Amino acid sequence: MHTSSTSTAPDEGTQLLLSHFDDLDQQHLTSNLGMWFFLVSEVMFFSGLIAAYTVYRALAPDAFKLGSHHMAMWVGFFNTLVLLTSSLTMAFAVRCSQVGDRRGIVRNLILTALLGTIFLGVKASEYKTEIDHGYLPGRSFHVSEHDAEVLKAASLDANGNLDEAKFSRNKGQFQMMFVLYFFMTGVHAFHMIVGIAAVLIFAVLIRIKWFSGFGTTQVEVLGLYWHFVDVVWVFLYPLLYLIE
Amino acid sequence: MAHTSHSHSQTNLAQTTDAHAQAHHVIEVRTYVLIYIALMLFLAATVAASFMPLGAFHLPVAMTIALIKAVLIVLFFMHVYYSAPLTWITAVGSLLWVGLLLAFLLSDYLARGWLHILGK
Numbered sequence: 039m040h041t042s043s044t045s046t047a048p049d050e051g052t053q054l055l056l057s058h059f060d061d062l063d064q065q066h067l068t069s070n071l072g073m074w075f076f077l078v079s080e081v082m083f084f085s086g087l088i089a090a091y092t093v094y095r096a097l098a099p100d101a102f103k104l105g106s107h108h109m110a111m112w113v114g115f116f117n118t119l120v121l122l123t124s125s126l127t128m129a130f131a132v133r134c135s136q137v138g139d140r141r142g143i144v145r146n147l148i149l150t151a152l153l154g155t156i157f158l159g160v161k162a163s164e165y166k167t168e169i170d171h172g173y174l175p176g177r178s179f180h181v182s183e184h185d186a187e188v189l190k191a192a193s194l195d196a197n198g199n200l201d202e203a204k205f206s207r208n209k210g211q212f213q214m215m216f217v218l219y220f221f222m223t224g225v226h227a228f229h230m231i232v233g234i235a236a237v238l239i240f241a242v243l244i245r246i247k248w249f250s251g252f253g254t255t256q257v258e259v260l261g262l263y264w265h266f267v268d269v270v271w272v273f274l275y276p277l278l279y280l281i282e
Numbered sequence: 283m284a285h286t287s288h289s290h291s292q293t294n295l296a297q298t299t300d301a302h303a304q305a306h307h308v309i310e311v312r313t314y315v316l317i318y319i320a321l322m323l324f325l326a327a328t329v330a331a332s333f334m335p336l337g338a339f340h341l342p343v344a345m346t347i348a349l350i351k352a353v354l355i356v357l358f359f360m361h362v363y364y365s366a367p368l369t370w371i372t373a374v375g376s377l378l379w380v381g382l383l384l385a386f387l388l389s390d391y392l393a394r395g396w397l398h399i400l401g402k
Contacts, residue, residue, distance in 0.1 A: 067366055074372040081376040088380070089387050096391060111329070118325055126318045129309075129359045136308045258361070265359045269352045276344035280332040 053251030066255045073259045077266045084270055091218050098211035100192035104185060105215030106281035110164055114279040117160050124153035125268045128261050135257040147241040154234040161227055175217045181209055219278050226274060229267045236260055307364040317358045324351045
C-alpha cells in the first residue's frame with residue numbers, strides 16, 4: 039500500500055507537503071497565519087472585557103482600588119513569574135523542533151504543562167481564599183465593616199455628608215470589580231486548561247513521532263497560542279492586582 | 283523580453299529564499315534567555331512602580347511596562363520579528379483594534395458630562 043508518493047513515513051526530518059500547497063514555506067506560513075487570525079479574534083474577545091473594565095474603573099476608581107487591595111499581590115507576582123517561565127520553556131520546545139531535538143521538545147513541553155498546572159493550582163487557592171472571604175459576586179457577596187468604612191469615605195457629597203445613593207453605587211461597583219476579576223481571570227484560566235491539554239497531547243504526539251519533520255510547524259503554532267495566553271496575563275496582572 | 287523574464291525569475295528566487303529564511307530562522311538560546319531576563323526585570327519594575335507615589339501616572343506606567351513586555355513576547359517568543367509581512371500586519375492589526383475600541387469607548391464615556399443638555 040505504501041508507495042513512495044503516498045508515504046507517510048514521519049521521521050524524515052522534513053515535513054510532508056500537503057497537495058494544496060506550493061511548497062513547505064507556503065504551508066508553514068499558512069498554518070502560522072491561521073493561528074494568528076484566531077489570536078486576533080481572541081484579542082477582540084479579551085478587549086471586550088478590558089473595555090468593560092475600563093469603563094467601570096473610570097466610573098468608580100475608589101471601589102476598584104479597594105477591590106484591588108484585597109488581591110494577593112505577591113501570589114499574583116509568583117504566578118506571573120511562573121507563566122513567563124513557561125513561555126521560555128515553550129520557546130525552547132519550538133527551538134528544539136526547529137533543530138530536530140525530539141527529546142528536547144517532549145521535555146520542554148512537559149515542563150511547560152507542569153508550570154501551567156502550578157499556575158492553575160495557585161490560582162485555585164487564590165479563588166478559595168477570596169470566596170471564603172465573601173468576595174464571590176452574587177448572593178454570598180459580603181462587604182465587610184472595614185470595606186464599608188472605606189467606601190463611605192469615598193461617598194461624601196460636597197458638604198462632607200454621606201451621600202447614600204453614591205455609597206450604594208460604590209458598594210455595587212466594589213462588587214463589579216470582583217465580577218470582572220473572576221470573569222477575566224476565569225476566562226484566562228480556561229485558556230490555560232485548553233493550553234495545558236493541547237501541550238500534553240502534543241508531547242505524546244511528538245513522542246510517538248506522529249508529525250513529519252519533528253512537527254516544527256505544529257509545535258510553533260501551539261507555541262503561538264501559549265504565548266498569547268501569557269500576554270493576556272501580562273495585562274491582567276497590573277490591571278487587577280496592582281491598582282494603587 | 284528575455285531580460286524581463288530573467289529579472290522576474292530573480293525576484294521569485296529572492297522571495298523564496300526570503301520566505302525560506304523566515305520559516306526556518308532559529309533564534310539562539312542566548313537571545314531567549316536575555317528576553318526572559320528582560321521580562322523578569324520588567325515584572326519587578328511593574329511591582330516596584332505600584333509602590334511609588336506616582337499619583338495619576340500609576341495606570342499609564344503600568345500599562346507601558348505591560349505593553350513593552352507584550353511586545354518582547356510577541357516579537358521574540360512568537361517570532362514575529364522574523365516573520366513574513368503578513369504576520370506583522372495581522373499582529374499589529376489586533377493591537378490597532380484594541381486601540382480603536384478603547385479610544386472610541388472612552389471618547390464617549392469621558393465626554394458625557396461636557397455638554398449640559400437640557401433634560402439629560
